[in-house]
Amino acid sequence: MKKYILLTIGLCLFISYVEAQTRQIRGRVISGEDGSPLPGTTVLQVGANNGTTTNVDGNYTLNITNRGGQLTFQFIGYNSKSVNITSANVYDVVLEPARIDLDEVVVTAGGIVRTKRGQGYSATKITDTELTAGKSPSIAGGLTAKIPGLQINAISSGVNPNYRLVLRGNRSITGNNQALIVVDEAIVSNELLNNINPEDIESIQVLNGASGATLYT
Secondary structure, three states, X not given: OHHHHXXXXXXXXXXXXXXXXXXXXXXXXXXXXXXXXOOOOEEEEOOOOOEEEOOOOOEEEEEEEOOOOEEEEEOOOEOOEEEEOOOXXXXXXXXXXXXXXXXXXXXXXXXXXXXXHHOOOEEEEEEHHHHOOOOOOOHHHHHOOOOOOEEEEEOOOOOOOOEEXXXXXXXXXXXXXXXXXXXXXXXXXXXXXXXXXXXXXXEEEEEEOHHHHHHHO
């Protein structure tokens, strides 16, 4: 009986010690450009195999180890940010858009070559390495949390579901708000994305704004 009591006390002390080594933090990540939330932002504790992503409202919670260090916040198209871990339980972060090289060459509709300075609209480029980083079997999955303002919604279930891509929110009450998709200078439906292997993609360029879409209409 004495051995049983000692063992029970030992287990209780061990559990209390482990709980004391971790705690939960929370916060919100927004854009420094317009104050909008940044869903899908990667939040990592440096030096630990520990991380999470923000939800649609830019909020997150994370259980961290109590050994100091830093938190890093990363979002495609924005400068990453590091924050020292203190005794605080709330870490709200503002990320600033990354500087764009306006003299970088961009190929637009019909093979027209322009610089970003002469485009008149913003564009985000996703490389093949970024697209396949998460080993997603679909292009839509590979684009998740990589393009500011892009919403990816599954409109069917099953082994090979269809996705609806919306840029910068719904802007039409009667329309479907689906983003215009162009593959090798040809406008295609979003269903075609399911038939393309992400490994076969060289790069994806997202044009923001109506002026970018007029090139293909």
